[in-house]
Amino acid sequence: MSGQRNKPAVSTDEIRPELNRLRRRGFLRNLLSLGGLAMLTGCDLSTHSGVDDALETILRFDDRVQAAMFSRRRLAQTYPASAITRPFRFNAYYAQWQVRPVPDNWVFSVRGLVADRRPWTLQALMALPQQGQITRHICIEGWSQIGEWSGVPLGAFLRRVGADLSARYVYFKCFDGYSTSIDMASALQPQTILALDFEQQPLAPQWGAPLRLRIPTKLGFKSAKNLEAIEVTNKYPGGYWENQGYDWFAGV
C-alpha cells in the first residue's frame, strides 16, 4: 500500500497565498453582481466593510440559536447498510491526488484542559470500546451521502483522558493542514465518534487515515480527517473554513 500511496501534497503554506487569493474572507467580493447591486447599492466595497461586520454579527447570533436548538439526546437518523452511498464521494479542500499519507510514528496528541496528556497510539485507540453508525453526511454545498463509520465515542475518550467537560470548545488539528472545532455539547453527543473504520475497514488515507472525527449532527466540513491532535479549550479556536467565513456551529 505504502508504495502506491499518493505522492505527498504541497504544504498548506505553499498554497496559502493562492488560497487566500481565491477565497479571501469577505462576503462582498462579488458585490458587482446583479444580486449585490440590487441588494446593496452604494455600500463599501472593501472586504472588511460594515456589511461584512453585520453579516458576521448575525452569523454569531445564528450560532447561539443553533446551540439553543441542539439537544445532546436528539440522534441523527441511522440507515440500513443497503442505503450506503456507493461510490462514496471524496471531498476535501484539496484534490484527491493530494491526499497525505499517514506520517511515520503517527500518534494522536492530547492538549489543553485535560488531566492526562499522554499521546495515543493507533493500537491504544483500537483497544477502546468501539461504536458503529450508518448516517447521512451532509455537505455545506448541499449534497449528501450515507456512509458507515465506527470508532471511539468522543465523549468516552474525553472522559477517559480526564477532559474538563465544562470547557467550551474541542479543537481538532490535522496533519493535512486542516483544522476545525466544535462545541462541548456536540462533542458529547453519543453519535460523535473518533472514527477508525470506514465501511468496516481501517480508514484509507482519502477517508481520513488513521483517525478522523465523524459527527453526524454537523455539516460535513466539521468531520475532520487525518487527525493529529485534539485540544480542549475555552479560547475560541476557529478552524480552516470557519476562519474564512463558514458559520462556526454548522449544526444540522
Added chain:
Amino acid sequence: MDRPEIGGRPAHSVAIRVMHWIGVYAMGCMIFSGWQIYDASPSLPFLFPAWTGLGGWLGGALAWHLSAMWLLLADGIAYLLYGFASGHFQRDLRPPRPVEVMQDMGAALRFRLKQHLGHYNAVQRVLYAGVIIAVILQAMTGLAIWKPVQLGGLARLFGGYPIARHIHLATMFGIVAFVLLHVALVVIHPRTLKSMIVTVPAEMEESR
C-alpha cells in the same frame, strides 16, 4: 368609475406598503444568495450565471441567506398577524369561486380586466394567496434542510433531507415565476406601483 372614494381607505395601508418593500428586499437577498448556494452543488443540469449571485462565494452566500432569513421571517410573521388582525385577508384575499377565476382570467388575457386600486380581482386573489402559501412552504423546507436532525420531524414531513432540498428549489422557481408575472402586470398598470409607495385612495369597485 375610477374616481377615488372621498375620504375612503387608502389602496394599501402604510403597514402593508412597509412590509411589502421589506419583503421585497429580504426575498431578493434570499433568492440571489440562494442561487449562489445552488451553484456550489447544482442538482439540475444548469448553473445560475455568476453575475446573478449574492455573496461572491458559498460562504458569503450562506452568510447572506442565514441573515436575510430573519428579516423575511420577521416580515412574514408581522404580515400574517396584520393580515388576519386587520381584516386584510378576509376582505381582500377571500378565495374566489372557480367561475370568477375563469371570467377574470379570460378578461385579463383579452386585456379587458379593469384594475381598481385597493381591490383584487379573482386572478390576483389566487396569485397573492398562492405566493403567501409558497413563501410559507419555502420557509418550512428551508428550516428542514437547515436543521434536518434537530428538526427531524419537519424534514421527514418533506420526505427527508434530499427531497426537502428539491422542494425548496422547486418552490423558489414558483416564487420567481410569481415575481415575473407580478412585475409584468405592474409594468402594464404602472399606477399600481405608485399606490404601493404613496397613499392613494382605494377606488370604488364596480358591482357585478
